[in-house]
Amino acid sequence: MKKNLYLTLALCLLGIPLHAQTQVGTPSNSAPMTTLDRGTPATTNYEQERVNERYGEWSDFGPRAGSWEFTLGGSGLSNKDMDSSVGGVAASVGLYLNDMLLLAVRQNVNYTNSSGSDSSYIGSTRIALDQHILATGRLRPFVGVNFGGVYGEDVTNTFVAGIEAGLKFYVQERTFLYGLADYAWAFRDSDAATDNFKDGGFQWSLGVGFNF
Numbered sequence: 001m002k003k004n005l006y007l008t009l010a011l012c013l014l015g016i017p018l019h020a021q022t023q024v025g026t027p028s029n030s031a032p033m034t035t036l037d038r039g040t041p042a043t044t045n046y047e048q049e050r051v052n053e054r055y056g057e058w059s060d061f062g063p064r065a066g067s068w069e070f071t072l073g074g075s076g077l078s079n080k081d082m083d084s085s086v087g088g089v090a091a092s093v094g095l096y097l098n099d100m101l102l103l104a105v106r107q108n109v110n111y112t113n114s115s116g117s118d119s120s121y122i123g124s125t126r127i128a129l130d131q132h133i134l135a136t137g138r139l140r141p142f143v144g145v146n147f148g149g150v151y152g153e154d155v156t157n158t159f160v161a162g163i164e165a166g167l168k169f170y171v172q173e174r175t176f177l178y179g180l181a182d183y184a185w186a187f188r189d190s191d192a193a194t195d196n197f198k199d200g201g202f203q204w205s206l207g208v209g210f211n212f
Helices: 002-025 045-055 192-199
Strands: 068-079 085-096 101-112 120-132 139-152 158-172 175-187 201-211
Antiparallel strands (some): 101 120, 120 139, 158 175
């Protein structure tokens, strides 16, 4: 009788740590947490599906916060009546402050060689801030503002401000075609910055761009 009681007590004492060890070693049924930010590559098919659900099928296309952008294309310039135009080249380099906001420096050089007059060029250097409407997808419309200077032959060096809009179409994850148009007006001082708005002109460019 006593032997049976001692054996029972011993088994109970031995069973307690064994039971605790079993509980500690049992894996949790909850799935591990994963980061599904756009900048983090999915490591499983399940994670990729979650990324696509959140950001769309084209989640890998386009820039991220901190990405750089370079564009190169052809440009044109016209007065507001669209009856006098010149053409040239345009380039820009910019930095994405977040996935949709771009701060860029743009350089345009337009050349004219009309009959009966000497050839000349008009250059402009401007800082632009563009807000993209969409953060995902192949099509990325945007609107923005710009400010800088105009200079060249047969023109008066002056400040210039403008409003702009455009569209980018991604042909690859980091390569896109773009179209940009802006309405800009020149001024020499702050008093004329608003007064000269009605005397502005149009400028546009078409080209290719890269994110890196």
